[in-house]
Amino acid sequence: MSNTVISVEHLSKQYDLGVIGTGTLTRDFERWWARARGKPDPYSPVVQDYSRRHADDSILALDDVSFAVQQGEALGIIGRNGAGKSTLLKILSRVTAPTSGVVKVKGRIGSLLEVGTGFHPELTGRENVYLNGAILGMKKAEVARKFDEIVAFSGVEKFIDTPVKRYSSGMYVRLAFAVAAHLDPEILIVDEVLAVGDAEFQKKCLGKMGDVAGEGRTVLFVSHNMGSIQNLCPRSMLLRLGKIASMDHTSRVISEYLSASREPNVFYPNEGERLGTQRVRVEDFRIEPPNPATGLPARFILQLTVPESENQNLQADFSISFMTEQGSKIFQLHSGHIRHELSLKKGLNTITAEPEYLPLTPGKYLVNLWVGSGRIVYDWIPEALSFEVVPGSFNEGVLIDNRGYPVVVNARWHQ
Amino acid sequence: MDMMEEKAAENWDLVITPRKKWYDLQLREVWRYRDLISLFVRRDFVSRYKQTILGPLWLIIQPILNSLVFTVVFGNIARLSTDGLPPMLFYMSATVLWSYFSNCLTGTSQTFIQNAHLFGKVYFPRLVMPVSIVISNLITLAIQFALFMGFRFYFSAVNAAVHFTPWAWAFPLLILLMAGLGLGFGIIVSSLTTKYRDLNYLVSFGVSLWMYATPVLYPVSSIPESWRWIAVVNPITPIVETFRAGFLGQGTVSWARLGYSGAFMLVVLIIGVVIFNRVEKTFIDTV
Numbered sequence: 001m002s003n004t005v006i007s008v009e010h011l012s013k014q015y016d017l018g019v020i021g022t023g024t025l026t027r028d029f030e031r032w033w034a035r036a037r038g039k040p041d042p043y044s045p046v047v048q049d050y051s052r053r054h055a056d057d058s059i060l061a062l063d064d065v066s067f068a069v070q071q072g073e074a075l076g077i078i079g080r081n082g083a084g085k086s087t088l089l090k091i092l093s094r095v096t097a098p099t100s101g102v103v104k105v106k107g108r109i110g111s112l113l114e115v116g117t118g119f120h121p122e123l124t125g126r127e128n129v130y131l132n133g134a135i136l137g138m139k140k141a142e143v144a145r146k147f148d149e150i151v152a153f154s155g156v157e158k159f160i161d162t163p164v165k166r167y168s169s170g171m172y173v174r175l176a177f178a179v180a181a182h183l184d185p186e187i188l189i190v191d192e193v194l195a196v197g198d199a200e201f202q203k204k205c206l207g208k209m210g211d212v213a214g215e216g217r218t219v220l221f222v223s224h225n226m227g228s229i230q231n232l233c234p235r236s237m238l239l240r241l242g243k244i245a246s247m248d249h250t251s252r253v254i255s256e257y258l259s260a261s262r263e264p265n266v267f268y269p270n271e272g273e274r275l276g277t278q279r280v281r282v283e284d285f286r287i288e289p290p291n292p293a294t295g296l297p298a299r300f301i302l303q304l305t306v307p308e309s310e311n312q313n314l315q316a317d318f319s320i321s322f323m324t325e326q327g328s329k330i331f332q333l334h335s336g337h338i339r340h341e342l343s344l345k346k347g348l349n350t351i352t353a354e355p356e357y358l359p360l361t362p363g364k365y366l367v368n369l370w371v372g373s374g375r376i377v378y379d380w381i382p383e384a385l386s387f388e389v390v391p392g393s394f395n396e397g398v399l400i401d402n403r404g405y406p407v408v409v410n411a412r413w414h415q
Numbered sequence: 416m417d418m419m420e421e422k423a424a425e426n427w428d429l430v431i432t433p434r435k436k437w438y439d440l441q442l443r444e445v446w447r448y449r450d451l452i453s454l455f456v457r458r459d460f461v462s463r464y465k466q467t468i469l470g471p472l473w474l475i476i477q478p479i480l481n482s483l484v485f486t487v488v489f490g491n492i493a494r495l496s497t498d499g500l501p502p503m504l505f506y507m508s509a510t511v512l513w514s515y516f517s518n519c520l521t522g523t524s525q526t527f528i529q530n531a532h533l534f535g536k537v538y539f540p541r542l543v544m545p546v547s548i549v550i551s552n553l554i555t556l557a558i559q560f561a562l563f564m565g566f567r568f569y570f571s572a573v574n575a576a577v578h579f580t581p582w583a584w585a586f587p588l589l590i591l592l593m594a595g596l597g598l599g600f601g602i603i604v605s606s607l608t609t610k611y612r613d614l615n616y617l618v619s620f621g622v623s624l625w626m627y628a629t630p631v632l633y634p635v636s637s638i639p640e641s642w643r644w645i646a647v648v649n650p651i652t653p654i655v656e657t658f659r660a661g662f663l664g665q666g667t668v669s670w671a672r673l674g675y676s677g678a679f680m681l682v683v684l685i686i687g688v689v690i691f692n693r694v695e696k697t698f699i700d701t702v
Contacts, residue, residue, distance in 0.1 A: 094538035103431035114536040134451040
């Protein structure tokens with residue numbers, strides 16, 4: 001049985017770029033008259049095809065978006081700036097209308113697109129609570145009932161009867177959120193409002209939102225803070241250029257979002273983050289095979305140069321460190337672990353690390369590279385490469401999959 | 416999915432579509448937000464007079480000053496006819512009415528631009544704003560009307576040539592006509608000014624001109640024949656004249672004239688509603 005509370009069907013939103021209108025009243029009137037009669041626009045420069053993106057004419061902020069949200073779901077919405085997240089929320093909040101498509105909703109929607117909407121500086125905190133509450137859709141009686149709770153949540157009891165223009169920005173934001181937090185809608189939509197306020201305030205907000213989700217209400221949450229999304233939303237949606245790129249478990253969506261900016265298997269010596277004396281320099285790093293498999297052998301190859309000025313061979317240790325895409329450390333391949341300093345000659349050197357098998361489970365990973373000797377760092381490059389591990393097995397036929405654990409270790413099992 | 420589930424599944428509370436019917440005003444929604452309307456009215460009042468010395472006293476001082484100036488300039492210096500009525504009452508009656516109408520018009524025409532920020536962040540039926548303007552102006556009208564009646568009783572106490580006529584009962588109708596005309600024109604103007612900003616300057620200028628074309632500073636009876644058509648075409652003329660006839664005893668009125676104003680109002684409102692509905696849903700994209 002379907003418990004869908006939000007059904008978005010083929011939603012599109014087109015914004016016209018540049019100067020709105022043809023520029024003169026008479027021409028615009030002609031255009032309107034033609035449209036009203038159902039005829040094509042006489043002043044449109046391109047074909048009247050709203051399903052494609054016009055070159056310089058307009059932009060499709062949302063492009064045929066369809067999805068459904070179930071009752072009680074806490075759905076995260078992430079994506080780059082300009083991906084269409086805010087537009088989607090604006091349409092759901094009825095601030096603007098779609099160009100085509102339909103949204104069907106069960107229950108009342110409460111939207112938090114901004115904190116303190118409608119706050120008037122001359123009115124007191126008390127008056128603004130009532131005004132803001134009414135703007136958000138609460139009845140006067142409802143606000144009156146929750147008034148004490150709201151004020152207590154905000155912490156501005158002492159100043160509730162002073163005009164808000166005298167509040168500090170922190171007080172302002174706390175009071176504004178307190179009103180919105182007590183909205184009690186069936187569906188709560190929040191757009192990055194947590195970007196304002198200090199850490200304590202943000203914790204309070206997230207806590208309140210968590211309560212709302214816990215009470216079985218539906219929450220849609222847009223944020224750039226992957227941590228908050230991860231904590232609040234089991235499932236998320238990734239928007240890219242107005243389309244849904246993926247809708248899945250949050251951790252998978254987040255890693256797709258993060259990895260989208262990095263090409264896999266491309267050595268990236270980001271000079272901004274690189275450290276070390278540079279007495280030895282890593283010129284290249286690659287993996288063979290490029291997409292290694294779990295449980296099977298793989299080779300990690302460093303190409304290093306030692307300047308001609310060195311008179312004798314350099315002793316050095318090497319470390320290849322593996323992290324998750326979010327930056328959690330997993331394990332290291334370190335020549336120092338086995339007391340195996342290698343000797344580097346002048347010019348180009350190739351060093352290979354060859355573990356017996358690759359212990360990483362299927363997924364995407366980042367590599368940090370380190371070359372040094374004892375305490376001295378010759379070259380250190382964080383996140384030098386990103387790569388993907390494909391399923392493999394220790395024994396033939398038994399594929400190892402990722403169950404949330406990033407590494408597997410072979411062992412002998414016996415009674 | 417069987418029939419029962421299909422039916423239940425289609426039971427949506429809200430459906431958002433690109434267009435709505437041209438006549439759909441969502442009046443029920445506006446009624447649901449009536450608390451917001453009263454709060455907006457309150458906000459307008461409070462913000463206008465907070466931190467002023469005289470506060471709401473300005474509401475009374477303005478018409479008195481205006482009427483005094485008119486009496487001196489137009490009554491005494493220019494010697495315009497006032498149809499045999501005491502000049503102060505003649506001018507005050509019209510200015511009180513006129514300010515209600517012009518405040519409704521200018522207030523409504525500016526509301527979308529002034530509140531663009533609000534509209535971009537939260538939903539409430541857009542009609543709430545013009546309605547709250549019409550209502551808060553009504554309060555101003557009530558206060559100024561009381562002032563006018565005070566003067567009127569003073570004048571009749573000193574035996575001036577003023578008397579009530581049954582036309583006075585048409586007062587509520589006159590208020591309705593002015594509100595409707597102010598609202599209708601205001602909506603048309605504001606729907607246009609979201610795209611063409613310079614129309615804004617035209618509005619305040621246009622309203623001033625309109626006042627001169629209305630028998631505010633002169634009675635209909637003293638307009639030369641060749642100019643009469645302006646007063647006839649102007650839908651506000653019958654309103655002002657009826658008011659004077661009702662409360663002061665002199666004015667050129669007829670039901671036909673009032674009917675004309677009513678018809679004019681309906682046409683303007685319908686046009687306003689159509690434009691408003693077209694513009695409302697997406698105006699935030701272009702404002």
